[in-house]
Structure formats: C-alpha cells, structure tokens
Amino acid sequence: LPPGRWGLPLVGYVPLTRKNIEDQLMDLHKKHGDIYTWRMGTQVFVFLHDYRLTREAFMRPEFVDRPDWLVFKFKEEKSLGVLGSNGSQWHNNRRFSLRQLRDLGMGKSKLVAAVHTQARQLVQELRKQADQPAKHLPIALSAAIMNIIWNMVASRQFEMDDPRAIEFKNILDQLIEAEDRSLIVDLLPWLRTLLPEKLINWIIKMDVIDTTRHKFLLYFKEVVEEHRATLDPNNPRDLIDGYLMEMEERKEDLDSTFNEADMYMLILDLFAAGTSTTTDTMTFIMQYLAVYPKVQRKLQDEVDRVLRGHLPTLEDRSRLPYTEAVIHEVLRKSSLASVGVQHVATKDTFLAEYVIPKGTVIHSVAVSIHHDKRYWEEPHVFKPERWIDHQGHFTATKEGFLPFGVGKRQCVGEGLARMELFIFTVAVFQSLNLASPPGSTINPTHDPNIPIFHMPTSQPIHITSREPVEVA
Numbered sequence: 402l403p404p405g406r407w408g409l410p411l412v413g414y415v416p417l418t419r420k421n422i423e424d425q426l427m428d429l430h431k432k433h434g435d436i437y438t439w440r441m442g443t444q445v446f447v448f449l450h451d452y453r454l455t456r457e458a459f460m461r462p463e464f465v466d467r468p469d470w471l472v473f474k475f476k477e478e479k480s481l482g483v484l485g486s487n488g489s490q491w492h493n494n495r496r497f498s499l500r501q502l503r504d505l506g507m508g509k510s511k512l513v514a515a516v517h518t519q520a521r522q523l524v525q526e527l528r529k530q531a532d533q534p535a536k537h538l539p540i541a542l543s544a545a546i547m548n549i550i551w552n553m554v555a556s557r558q559f560e561m562d563d564p565r566a567i568e569f570k571n572i573l574d575q576l577i578e579a580e581d582r583s584l585i586v587d588l589l590p591w592l593r594t595l596l597p598e599k600l601i602n603w604i605i606k607m608d609v610i611d612t613t614r615h616k617f618l619l620y621f622k623e624v625v626e627e628h629r630a631t632l633d634p635n636n637p638r639d640l641i642d643g644y645l646m647e648m649e650e651r652k653e654d655l656d657s658t659f660n661e662a663d664m665y666m667l668i669l670d671l672f673a674a675g676t677s678t679t680t681d682t683m684t685f686i687m688q689y690l691a692v693y694p695k696v697q698r699k700l701q702d703e704v705d706r707v708l709r710g711h712l713p714t715l716e717d718r719s720r721l722p723y724t725e726a727v728i729h730e731v732l733r734k735s736s737l738a739s740v741g742v743q744h745v746a747t748k749d750t751f752l753a754e755y756v757i758p759k760g761t762v763i764h765s766v767a768v769s770i771h772h773d774k775r776y777w778e779e780p781h782v783f784k785p786e787r788w789i790d791h792q793g794h795f796t797a798t799k800e801g802f803l804p805f806g807v808g809k810r811q812c813v814g815e816g817l818a819r820m821e822l823f824i825f826t827v828a829v830f831q832s833l834n835l836a837s838p839p840g841s842t843i844n845p846t847h848d849p850n851i852p853i854f855h856m857p858t859s860q861p862i863h864i865t866s867r868e869p870v871e872v873a
C-alpha cells in the first residue's frame with residue numbers, strides 16, 4: 402500500500418487536531434507525495450494528488466464503483482439511481498440520464514428558453530436589491546437553478562417566491578444533510594454491534610431521514626401519477642415520461658433495472674447533485690467578480706460588444722472567450738468538489754507502484770491538482786487570462802483541470818451546468834454591477850468549517866444597476 406497514516410485498529414487515525422482536514426491532506430501530500438493512505442475508522446482511503454494518476458485510475462473498470470455505504474442508499478437495500486449505484490443499475494441509469502440530458506437539454510431550444518426565463522427572473526430579483534445597502538444573495542438564485550432541473554425532469558417550474566418551491570428545497574437540504582451523517586456508521590460499522598439500534602438511529606438522525614424521505618416520495622408520487630395519466634409515447638415531454646416509457650418497454654425483462662423506486666432515486670440524484678453545486682459555483686462567480694472589478698468590467702465590455710443586450714445561446718460561447726475564461730478560472734480556484742466523490746477498488750489491483758486492495762476508497766484531491774505548479778503558473782493567483790491563447794481564443798486546457806471529475810464517473814450534468822453558468826453569468830453582469838459592501842471586502846474563498854465540499858460563505862454583496870440594462 403502507499404505510505405501514510407494508519408492510526409489504531411478499528412478507529413484508524415481520527416483527525417482530532419485543530420487543523421482542518423484539507424490542511425492535513427496538504428501536509429500528507431508534502432510528506433508522502435502524490436499518493437498516500439489514510440485509514441479512517443475501518444476504511445482504508447487512498448488520496449491522489451496527481452491529475453494523470455487520477456485519470457488513469459478513474460478510467461479503469463476496477464475503480465468505477467462507489468463504496469457500498471449507507472450514505473448512498475437512502476434506506477434502500479442497495480443503492481439505486483445513478484450517483485451512488487453500481488453495476489448494471491448504474492450503467493443503465495447513467496446511459497439513460499445522459500441520453501435524456503442530450504435529447505431534452507444541451508443546445509435544444511426548449512431548455513435554452515427555460516434557462517433564459519430563469520436568468521431573466523433572477524436578474525429581476527437581484528435588481529430589487531440594487532442601489533440599496535448590501536444584502537445577502539437572494540434565494541432566487543437556487544430557485545432559478547432548481548427550476549431548470551424541474552423543467553427537465555417534470556416540465557414544471559415555480560415562481561421565485563412560491564412556498565412550495567421553498568419547501569421542496571428545504572426537504573432536499575434536510576434529506577442530504579441527514580443522509581451525510583450515515584457516514585459515521587460507514588466508517589465505524591462495528592458501532593452497530595456495540596450500540597443499541599435506537600442509539601445508532603439517534604446518532605445518524607434516522608427520524609429526519611425517514612420523514613424527509615417520505616415527504617420527498619409523496620411529492621414525486623403525485624408528479625409521476627400526473628405524468629402517467631397524460632403520457633403520450635409519441636411526444637415524451639421530459640425525463641419522467643422517458644423513464645415511464647423505458648419501464649413499459651422492459652416490463653417483460655426480468656433483469657430490467659428500471660422500476661418505480663429507482664426512478665425516484667434517480668430524480669433525487671439529479672436534484673441533489675445539480676442544485677447546490679451549480680448555485681454555489683454561481684455564487685463564487687459573483688463573489689470573485691465583486692472582488693476583481695477590472696475583471697468584471699472586461700467581461701462586461703466583451704458581453705456588451707458581442708451581444709448588445711441580448712441573452713446568449715450556446716453558439717455565442719466562441720465569441721465570448723473572456724467570459725468563458727472567467728467561468729473556468731472560478732471553477733479552478735473554487736474547486737467545489739474539493740476531494741471529488743468516493744470511488745472504491747472492486748478487486749486487488751495496482752496503481753503507480755503500489756498494491757491497492759479490494760475495498761480501498763479512492764479520493765482525487767481536485768483542489769490540490771487545481772493548484773499544482775506542474776500544470777498551473779502562479780496557481781494561487783486569480784487570472785482568467787491563463788485560459789486565453791495568443792490569438793485571443795479560449796483554450797479549454799484539460800491537463801490538471803477536473804472540476805467535474807474525470808473518467809467513467811465524470812459528472813453527468815456537466816454540459817447542463819456549463820450552459821447554466823454561461824447564460825446566468827452573462828445575464829447578471831449585463832444588467833448589474835457587483836461589489837464588496839463599502840468599507841469591507843468580500844472573501845471569495847470557501848467556508849473552512851465544511852469538510853469535503855468547498856462552499857462559499859454567505860456574505861452581503863453590493864449591487865448597482867448598470868446601463869445598458871436591456872436584456873432582450
């Protein structure tokens with residue numbers, strides 16, 4: 402095994418020092434190099450700090466699976482949906498989701514129109530805060546992003562202040578937060594034999610999982626029944642129609658993985674993986690541009706010159722290289738999925754010159770790779786220009802850049818997320834200027850108290866209207 406930290410049997414090395422986990426990973430990287438081990442609880446983790454090693458590993462079939470953990474199961478016997486599932490369940494759902502996203506989404510006028518509608522509504526809501534003392538970003542941002550997923554999944558969308566939309570967001574947040582606590586039992590599975598079930602359920606907040614899961618299922622049962630009653634197989638409207646048709650087509654197939662329980666988990670995955678990731682990245686974009694007014698102005702000049710007040714379509718991306726560069730630089734600097742999502746070795750194998758036993762959990766430390774001097778000049782500097790070549794074209798550098806992961810599990814929603822970030826960024830900065838509140842400076846880095854994911858800290862932001870404000 403790679404060198405590293407072992408700690409005690411059964412409990413492993415528990416990170417109880419004051420240093421946050423990310424700083425500890427950086428220390429281990431310095432000490433052991435690009436690949437090292439850390440045992441937490443009974444689970445052996447291997448962390449990768451090198452882009453090529455990550456790509457090599459995550460392209461290989463023996464590193465495709467997720468660990469068989471409660472955190473991915475949402476109380477089902479085995480993981481369903483796509484984010485936490487394995488084998489044919491995962492394979493079929495991944496293919497199905499990618500096909501749906503392609504057919505319903507990327508570049509298709511229906512979805513572009515939906516993103517435009519949401520971008521306009523968001524700008525309207527932000528305008529309400531303009532030319533006033535600085536305020537926190539409104540809930541309208543995540544409502545807009547959630548609405549796009551609603552549109553794709555169920556052809557629905559809500560008004561920004563609809564209490565049902567806010568309730569749905571709360572259910573989703575609570576369910577994910579409660580589910581994350583199951584990680585305690587995933588790392589220390591022997592707790593189950595040592596402690597009474599009631600105590601375990603209390604530790605992992607099983608009651609919250611139960612009630613929020615129930616609410617979520619009720620919510621979607623109603624939506625799915627409506628779809629079933631009005632489905633026209635010649636004219637599928639959205640992902641739910643597509644899934645119902647897939648179920649019908651395969652109903653005689655005993656090996657089919659398409660069933661109602663799986664459909665709910667797939668929907669949950671798309672909302673869970675697609676909402677806060679995109680909302681938080683958009684928040685980072687706004688915070689970075691508030692802190693770098695020259696970058697903001699340059700982006701606005703480009704957008705004004707090329708689009709003259711119109712909202713963009715995807716074809717405009719090549720005409721807005723600086724805007725693309727800013728979005729990519731924020732994705733790099735913010736490194737939202739800072740240590741990626743867990744993969745597991747499904748058999749004893751080799752990586753680099755080490756043995757990786759079956760069951761080892763693999764993390765790729767994206768934040769470290771995004772600041773690796775082997776790939777990035779002055780990695781700690783926020784510099785959108787690094788993405789522009791000598792001819793002024795945007796260069797989508799691939800080496801050393803993996804905000805959406807890499808390999809067979811690479812993000813299913815990458816295309817959708819890129820489209821949202823592009824259209825929303827243009828819409829917001831076409832109509833508004835963002836700045837730190839007078840007398841203070843926004844800190845665009847992540848909240849250090851939240852491990853694993855980089856989330857922006859909510860900070861007041863000063864918004865002023867700008868001319869030309871026409872968004873056609």
Ligand code: HEM
Pocket residue numbers: 459483484485495550670671672674675676678679682737738741742743804805806807809810811812813814815817818
């Ligand atoms: C800026 C926004 C986003 C970021 C940074 C992001 C990042 C990621 C990352 C790092 C992974 C894990 C890759 C791996 O396991 O190696 C992932 C997986 C995934 N993402 Fe995203 N994502 C974003 C937006 C979205 C959106 C909008 C959707 C869908 C609506 C989505 C759906 C998924 C799904 C379903 C998976 C699991 C794929 C699988 O296990 O096969 N993501 N994403």
